[in-house]
Amino acid sequence: MTQLLEALAWIADPTRWSGPGSIPVRLLEHLWYTLLGVGIAALVAIPVGLLVGHTRRGRGPVVALSGAARALPTLGLVTLFGLWLGIGLTAPVLAFVILAIPSLLAGAYSACEAVDPRTVDAARAQGMTEWQILTRVEVPLGLPLLIGGVRLAAVQVVATVMLASYIGNGGLGRFIFLGLNLSDYPQMLGGSILVVALALVIDLALRLVERLTAPRGAART
Amino acid sequence: MTASRTPRPSRGPALGRRSFAALAGTGLVAAGAAACSNEDPLAKESGSSSGGSSDGGGPATGALVIGSQQYYSNEIIAELFAQVLEDSGASVERQYQIGQRDVYMPELESGAIDLLPEYLGNLLQYLDESAATGTADDLAIALGEALPDGLRVLPHAEATDQDSYTTTKDFASQNQLAAIGDLAGVEDLKIAANPEFEERPYGPQGAKSVYDADITVVPVSDSGGPLTLQALLDGTTQLADIYTADPSIAENDLVTLEDPESMILPQNVAPLVSERIDEDAAAAIKTVTDVLTTEELIALNTKSVTDKQDSATIAKAWLTEKGLLGS
Numbered sequence: 001m002t003q004l005l006e007a008l009a010w011i012a013d014p015t016r017w018s019g020p021g022s023i024p025v026r027l028l029e030h031l032w033y034t035l036l037g038v039g040i041a042a043l044v045a046i047p048v049g050l051l052v053g054h055t056r057r058g059r060g061p062v063v064a065l066s067g068a069a070r071a072l073p074t075l076g077l078v079t080l081f082g083l084w085l086g087i088g089l090t091a092p093v094l095a096f097v098i099l100a101i102p103s104l105l106a107g108a109y110s111a112c113e114a115v116d117p118r119t120v121d122a123a124r125a126q127g128m129t130e131w132q133i134l135t136r137v138e139v140p141l142g143l144p145l146l147i148g149g150v151r152l153a154a155v156q157v158v159a160t161v162m163l164a165s166y167i168g169n170g171g172l173g174r175f176i177f178l179g180l181n182l183s184d185y186p187q188m189l190g191g192s193i194l195v196v197a198l199a200l201v202i203d204l205a206l207r208l209v210e211r212l213t214a215p216r217g218a219a220r221t
Numbered sequence: 222m223t224a225s226r227t228p229r230p231s232r233g234p235a236l237g238r239r240s241f242a243a244l245a246g247t248g249l250v251a252a253g254a255a256a257c258s259n260e261d262p263l264a265k266e267s268g269s270s271s272g273g274s275s276d277g278g279g280p281a282t283g284a285l286v287i288g289s290q291q292y293y294s295n296e297i298i299a300e301l302f303a304q305v306l307e308d309s310g311a312s313v314e315r316q317y318q319i320g321q322r323d324v325y326m327p328e329l330e331s332g333a334i335d336l337l338p339e340y341l342g343n344l345l346q347y348l349d350e351s352a353a354t355g356t357a358d359d360l361a362i363a364l365g366e367a368l369p370d371g372l373r374v375l376p377h378a379e380a381t382d383q384d385s386y387t388t389t390k391d392f393a394s395q396n397q398l399a400a401i402g403d404l405a406g407v408e409d410l411k412i413a414a415n416p417e418f419e420e421r422p423y424g425p426q427g428a429k430s431v432y433d434a435d436i437t438v439v440p441v442s443d444s445g446g447p448l449t450l451q452a453l454l455d456g457t458t459q460l461a462d463i464y465t466a467d468p469s470i471a472e473n474d475l476v477t478l479e480d481p482e483s484m485i486l487p488q489n490v491a492p493l494v495s496e497r498i499d500e501d502a503a504a505a506i507k508t509v510t511d512v513l514t515t516e517e518l519i520a521l522n523t524k525s526v527t528d529k530q531d532s533a534t535i536a537k538a539w540l541t542e543k544g545l546l547g548s
Binding site: 079082083086087088165166167168174177178181182183 | 321323413415416417419420439440441442443447448451452455457
């Protein structure tokens with residue numbers, strides 16, 4: 001209990017909340033890296049996932065590839081890219097993109113696949129183009145699953161963004177690594193608690209979005 | 222359309238409200254129970270991590286336990302000691318790549334480890350920061366007082382492996398840099414170093430107070446390894462904290478800035494031993510430390526980094542070359 005209290009006291013210390021290395025600055029950096037990672041991954045993974053889900057083709061290779069990507073250890077990727085691209089933001093963000101892609105991909109193709117094929121058939125029979133089917137039928141009906149994929153990716157990335165500070169960037173990982181190396185355990189635990197809190201907040205916020213985007217009036221068979 | 226089937230009940234949320242509450246409740250109770258414990262998970266129980274027994278007697282076989290830090294160069298030095306000790310007739314157990322001081326110091330104190338190659342400055346800084354100034358001999362004397370009972374340092378070697386302010390040849394010639402003091406007045410200086418370098422007395426605070434140089438630390442957590450080197454070489458930082466026994470300084474034509482005020486603590490290699498190391502063992506160890514200079518250490522490190530040999534091979538070759546085996 002004492003360690004937990006010391007860590008909470010560290011967080012509550014008012015000097016931590018202003019200045020260049022302060023908690024709000026690191027929190028914002030942490031969020032920004034998460035947004036970069038998930039955002040860029042979404043630009044790549046969601047179109048591919050929607051295509052796979054809509055055409056029902058190519059699912060096998062895509063699932064296999066994303067499974068392989070899940071197995072890649074992010075710290076190893078950060079170090080590898082750091083050696084190729086130098087320290088800075090590009091290397092870790094690339095690693096986070098690779099981390100986020102599997103969940104986003106899965107969210108996108110399961111969003112399409114979850115729609116009742118009879119509904120899609122009916123839409124096709126009415127003369128809708130494939131693009132119209134995708135945007136007016138499949139995505140609106142499957143949106144909660146898509147957001148679910150974004151949520152899973154975001155939580156995974158926010159928990160891993162601490163690695164960005166391994167090679168010279170900011171984020172809450174600064175507290176964790178500095179605390180670890182200095183044996184300043186209140187700082188290390190405090191940083192960890194902040195990451196956990198951030199992950200929970202993001203999870204709850206996106207769950208809310210999921211609930212709100214559930215299409216009203218969708219028939220539940 | 223197929224004939225109508227009995228409508229299935231609507232698919233509610235995957236986790237029903239009741240079971241969600243139960244899960245959350247269990248989670249809270251478990252977290253509370255864990256948090257209520259006053260046991261310090263970060264305190265090392267003696268012998269729990271190194272596998273040695275907690276009665277201070279080392280492994281039951283009576284072998285001497287030699288440990289090393291999580292640093293390839295330290296492991297090579299430990300292997301040198303291990304091989305001369307085995308050659309002198311002692312039985313030896315190796316436990317390399319242990320970790321930081323707060324992990325292995327309790328092991329040394331409890332007797333789970335008997336010998337570990339240390340560095341004078343960092344060891345004294347860990348034990349008694351205020352005493353950590355002066356020459357290598359001053360530090361050795363101060364260590365005699367600062368070390369807990371049962372531990373002592375044997376005579377240190379000439380070889381050092383200390384932090385440094387290292388820069389590229391181009392940057393040094395552009396700004397006429399030969400010593401750390403020449404950095405005063407140069408703007409936008411960044412040094413790639415471990416995050417804790419920020420807090421060290423020979424870090425940016427020391428550089429400012431002793432040499433009037435303004436330097437910001439860019440934390441790269443690989444202890445002067447390839448990422449730190451890369452940051453220096455591609456110009457992201459102007460300086461890097463690369464250890465003086467690192468072969469990459471010579472390989473990349475880097476310039477280590479001089480430290481005339483001895484701000485950076487001397488880090489001579491010094492064997493840290495427990496009481497189980499007797500006169501004979503100490504004498505065997507001394508044959509190594511008498512011959513180990515910084516050049517020799519760099520050569521040993523080069524074999525590991527460039528030729529990718531393992532510590533046992535490197536140690537054997539070096540000891541044979543120096544005629545220290547077969548006594």
